[in-house]
Amino acid sequence: MALEDDSHGEKLPLLFEKHVSQPVATAKAAYCDLYDLIAVINLTTDDVAVYRAANGQLAFTAKYPDQYEESKPQSVSWKADGSLLGVSWDDGTCCLYSGEDGKLVSRIAPSAESKDADWRLDLASALAPVADESTDGKQAPSCLAWTDHQRSGGLPLPPLRREEKFGDELSTETWFNSIDSQSGTELGKMASGSSEGLQALVDSVTTLDVTTVLPGLSALPAHGMRSTPDAAKFNTQSGVDNAFKTTASVSDAVDVLLVCGSSQHADIYLDDTVKVGSISLDTSGTFHASHPHCSTQAVLSRPDDGAVCNLHFIDLPLDTLGGSLLHVIATNTKRMQSLVAYVTQTVRCIQHDFTTGQQLPTRLLNGFTEELREKDESDPFTSLYELLMTARFTPTVEEWLTDIIKDTQRKRWEESIVNLYDHIQNHIFMHLLPALNRMSIAASTLRGFAELHEGTTTFDMPATLLVELEDNVDALRLAAERAQLIVIAEQRQFRAFIKWLRVMIDVASAGPGSKSAIETEQRETPNVDVNLTGAYIKLTMRKSKLFPYIEQLPEMKGGLDSERFFDHPVVRSLNRENTVASLQQKNSTSKATPDFDEGTLSNATAALNLPALTARLVAQVRLCLDKITAWQQRLLSRQASSGSPPVEMTLNPTATLLDMKMYPSSAVRQDDGSIAQMLFSAPGGSDDSKIDFFRVDSSSGAMEEYRSEISFNAATVLHAQMVSVSTCFVLVQVLETSPADASCELLCCRLENEGPKQHGSWSKHLKHSFSTPPQAAFTPKHFVVGGRPGKQVVVVFGGDGRSWRVLDLTDYDAATPIRRGKERSGDQMTF
Structure with missing residues (x-):
């Protein structure tokens, strides 16, 4: 373990020193306490690089999700458990990346970007909101933060052991014994019929997730298709697993994500992606603080002039939204969001594979058509069918087979069409149908809760919307199953055709009527299925029966508002009843079916069109999610209206917020509540500076009695960060008389002698000193304190933005007096 090579001052062990070739935004660095990762914004490449603090190795790089667009990162933030890295971009996008490999997990946007006119009739960015044109699309989130709230009260639900979860039978006795094994103190209460035990049993039954016994969804191979930013996470299996990962049971912890945009709104999300609602702010929020044991969130907003914060x-209202109801709603809402994006991307892949798979055969047949037209002969389909029926080669057909197709083009033709059918069949069977099954489960679960709580405020959600959603899912499932049967039938036809085409090429190459050709015909003809080959040439080769299921309907393009979308004539006809009637019409030998009203559709196959049904499904899911969010928004608005007004703080216009933290009130006094503590830097006199310390009570809003100053003589404050309720670290630049003696010092400041009626005093202790003469290669400018009990570090960034040092804080003691070589042997030095 190396030490700093400075000439004086206390020393913290140097764990690692990192140098990078490109500058980073040191003031926006974020430290992952659990896994010791440092996330920094690269100012040259405009992406976020994550390094390991122990050795400086690059772990991964988080880039903007759309490689064809450019955007700059504005802020980064780690989730408390290190599973996600949040990055806000200047175009208003908030992206959540996996903390393991940097894969995109989710993409959200502040509420100001939502625009009611973006109800898409097609699948082009069907879920992506449209930016507000009045602000040139710039609604960049200025604050992105997580909090892991620990709800109080209630008996936690014990997790099932593996043999219990996947066993043949799970009895109530087994469940009861599992509780006993984990919480023996609660056994007596439960046995006597206590409300805690009954609630735990209700939670266990309510949160039973049947999808755990289903095979997991697989990744979506793009096959060269340009993927949308929201769908890129489905290209890898790890991305799919992260997108559909949900909590296994009810937990005392509630994950809350808060996103403050530049539109004076704070958006609240549960489980990272489930939007609860938004709360209005007087100005755009810039800083956030929270604590796991405080349900109160603190958001600091500051106008442009900076005079008043x-x-x-x-x-x-986490207790109101708590319990099994919160778990079921959040889990299924998040599942529906991910599933509708997964289904949308699957249908896009089907369209792409169908289009690209037909390019080569279409080009070959178009060239054959031109040759036949020049010689006033019939079309290629008639010519090939005549060849099948008569085995007589015309000069044009023989020339086309021997000079154009040959064995090379035939193999390419076979590969193209075989891949087309294989890919579409895999997309339907392995991706689309399993996703729709899970969508049905999520919708039916929410419908059950909506019907149970109908007419109450417990879950104010119309059950009819969820019934319509289930109807739409069934319609899409029926159309997909019919398309799968068509794929199987046409693939059999094509395999017979391509086998016959290979025989015809061999015969044409050997010369029709020759001995070799006759032997080839006698040997290969019995292996050719004439019926399947003829059906393919007459029908499928002209126009596949899949085309009506996959084509983009001309009427289903563009976007509408919500009211006009559902009034669209084609959208109005897309339901299960018309889908069933369309299938009956296709299966019937007659040309008309009495139960089918063709006047409701622009064409008879619209109710079987996968893109149209998917667009309808996207809109229906969005409508249901909006209703759930509106119900939760009312709870937030009711809570916000009963809350206290914002606390105004008058500051020096040049003051800068250095740090803000939230703590339970019990940390400083005996009561229940929360307090927010802030550190502001403000210039002092000509040769000194100071830090303003604020402590604000969330219940009373009292501020002045908890305000104090930390003064530094002959020093300039560079940065400060709170490490506990009464301790902060401060990085200062000491103003020396000689440039050769210039230095920066890391101080530990502790609030002492604090009482109910006195401010207390701040003691300062030197922890580390950096020699920074003019020729020094490293000049500290900013730092980040991170880690966990037993392994704490401080990352000090250099002023050039290209280097940083990781110092060990594991054994630091705030009570150690300041020492400055022989000059200060044991006295505490006051700045």
């Missing part, structure tokens, strides 16, 4: 306390 407003501190907002947001009380989330």
Whole structure:
């Protein structure tokens, strides 16, 4: 373990020193406490690089999801468990990346970007909101933060052991014993019929997830298709697993993601992607603080002039949304969001594979058509059918087979069409149908809750919307199953055709009527299925029966608002009843079916069109999610209206917020509540500076009695960060008389002698000193304290933005007095 090579001052062990070739935004660095990862914004490449603090190795790079667009990262933030890295971009996009490999997990946007006119009739960015044109699309989130709230009360649901979860039978006795094995103190209460035990049993039954016994969804191979940013996460199996990963049971912890945009709104998300609602702010929020044991969130907003800061306390009604109801709604809402994106991408892949698979055969047949037209002969389909029936070669057909097709083009033709059918069949059987089954389960689960709580405020969601959603899922499933049968039938026809075509090429190459040709015909003809080959040439080769299922309907293009979308004549006809009637019409030998009203459709196959049904499904899911969000928004609005007004803080216009933290009130006094603490830097006199310390009570909004100053003589404050309720680290640049003696020092400041009626005093202790003469290669400018108990570090960034040092804080002691070589042997030095 190396030490700094400075000439004086206390030393912290140097764990690692990193140098990079391109500058990073040091003031926006984020540290992952659990896995010791450092996320920094690269100012040259405009992406986020994540390094390991222990050895400086590059773990992964988080890039903007759309490689064809350009955007710059604005802020980064780690989730407490290190599973996700949040990055906000200047175009208003918030992306959540996997903390393991940097794969895109989710993409969200602030509420100001939502635009009601973006109800798409096609699958082009069907889920992506449209940016507000009045602001040139710039609604960049200025604050992105997580909090892991620990709900109080209630008996936690014990996790099932593996043999219990996947066993043949799970009895109530087994479940009861599992609780006993984990919480023996609660056994007596449960045995006596306590409400805690009954609630745990209700939670266990309510949160039973039948999808755990289903095989997991697989990745979607793009096959060269340009993927949308939201769908890129489905290209890898790890991305699919992360997208559909849900909590296994009810937990005392509730994950809350707060996104503050530049539109004076704070959006609240549960489980990272489930939007609960938004809360209005007077100005755009810039900083956020929270604590696992505080339901109150603190958001600091500051106008452009910087004269007055407003501190907002947001009380989330987590107890109201808590319990099994929160788990079921959040889990199934998140599942529906991911599934509808997965289904949309699957249908896009089907369209892409169908189009690209037909390019080569279409080009070959178009060239054959031109040759036949020049010689006033029939079309290629008639010519090939005549060849099948009569085995007589015309000069044009013989020339086309021997000079154009030959064995090379035939193999390419076979590969193209075989891949077309294989890919579409895999997409339907392995991706689309399993996803629709899960969609049905999620919709039916929410419908059950909606019907149970109908007419109450417990879950204010119309059950009819979920019934329509299930109807739409069934219609899409029926159309997909019919398309799969068509794929199987046409693939059999094509295999027979391509086998016959190979025989005809061999015969044409040997010369029709020759001995070799006759032997080839006698040997290969019995292996040719004439019926399947003729059906393929007469029908499928002209126009595949899949075309009506996959084509983009001319009427289904563009976007509408919500009211006009559902009034669209084609959209109105896309339901299960018309889908069943269309299938009956196709299966019937008659040309008309009495139960089918063709006047409701622009064409008879619209109710079987996969893209149209998917667009209808996307809109229906969005409508249901909007209704759920509106119900949760009312709870938030009711809580916000009963809360206290924002606290105004008058500051020096040049003051800069260095850090803000939230702590339970019990950390400083005996009561229940929460407090927000802030550190502001403000210039002092000519040769000194100071830090303003604020402590604001969320219940009373009292501020002045908890305000104090930390003064530094002959020093300039570079950065400060709180590490506990009464301790902060401060990086200062000491103003020396000689340039050769210039230095920066890392100080530990502790608030002491604090009482109910006195501010207390701040003691300062030197922890590390950096020699920074003019020729020094490393000049500290910013730092980040991170880690966990037993392994704490401080990452100090250089002023050039190309280097940083990781110092060990594991054994630091805030009570150690400042020492400055022989000059200060044991006295505490005051700045």
